[in-house]
Amino acid sequence: QQQVKQSPQSLIVQKGGISIINCAYENTAFDYFPWYQQFPGKGPALLIAIRPDVSEKKEGRFTISFNKSAKQFSLHIMDSQPGDSATYFCAASMSDYKLSFGAGTTVTVRA
Amino acid sequence: GAVVSQHPSRVICKSGTSVKIECRSLDFQATTMFWYRQFPKQSLMLMATSNEGSKATYEQGVEKDKFLINHASLTLSTLTVTSAHPEDSSFYICSARAGGTGRRLGYTFGSGTRLTVV
Numbered sequence: 564q565q566q567v568k569q570s571p572q573s574l575i576v577q578k579g580g581i582s583i584i585n586c587a588y589e590n591t592a593f594d595y596f597p598w599y600q601q602f603p604g605k606g607p608a609l610l611i612a613i614r615p616d617v618s619e620k621k622e623g624r625f626t627i628s629f630n631k632s633a634k635q636f637s638l639h640i641m642d643s644q645p646g647d648s649a650t651y652f653c654a655a656s657m658s659d660y661k662l663s664f665g666a667g668t669t670v671t672v673r674a
Numbered sequence: 675g676a677v678v679s680q681h682p683s684r685v686i687c688k689s690g691t692s693v694k695i696e697c698r699s700l701d702f703q704a705t706t707m708f709w710y711r712q713f714p715k716q717s718l719m720l721m722a723t724s725n726e727g728s729k730a731t732y733e734q735g736v737e738k739d740k741f742l743i744n745h746a747s748l749t750l751s752t753l754t755v756t757s758a759h760p761e762d763s764s765f766y767i768c769s770a771r772a773g774g775t776g777r778r779l780g781y782t783f784g785s786g787t788r789l790t791v792v
Binding site: 565595597599604605606607608609612652656661662664665666667669 | 678680708715716717718720723765767769780781782783784785786788
């Protein structure tokens with residue numbers, strides 16, 4: 564069973580809009596929560612990551628919000644651009660061990 | 675930043691033959707490497723974890739005799755798909771994690787290998 568649940572499966576956003584992807588987990592031992600961006604035919608690339616001791620992390624147009632008590636974290640893509648069209652995966656791991664991936668969200672940014 | 679090179683990017687082989695995929699960490703030493711399989715429009719499925727100098731740990735349901743993993747050095751891990759069949763056709767991706775103490779470097783992924791068995 565998937566240890567990290569991700570939603571929505573897909574979303575369409577207009578250029579300049581905000582894309583929001585949500586993930587939830589059950590294992591409270593997870594201590595590393597990365598987001599990956601994957602283009603067709605390529606491997607995933609790390610976008611941004613957060614640890615449970617902070618509630619928010621921002622890097623450019625990408626922000627992770629983390630709610631430890633609710634065991635949820637989300638990715639916000641501000642000012643979405645056509646080049647952001649890709650599949651996004653949330654993931655979680657504990658103590659540098661193997662990553663558990665969400666099911667993925669396909670984001671389409673319409674110009 | 676950390677770079678992982680995966681080769682080949684695409685390979686087509688005949689049913690019954692074996693295929694080797696290489697994963698190299700170019701600018702760091704990877705004590706642990708991970709091998710994933712990804713079907714179209716699906717998430718990454720972890721196949722096995724390999725540590726340098728020791729046997730790989732396979733996930734439940736993954737045939738270790740079919741998917742041979744060797745992690746002979748701190749910069750190279752290989753996945754060999756033995757006696758490949760059409761159902762083995764998939765996108766295979768490796769990932770490497772740096773070793774040592776201190777600040778964690780996270781996981782770096784290769785660019786993937788598209789295997790087609792005909």
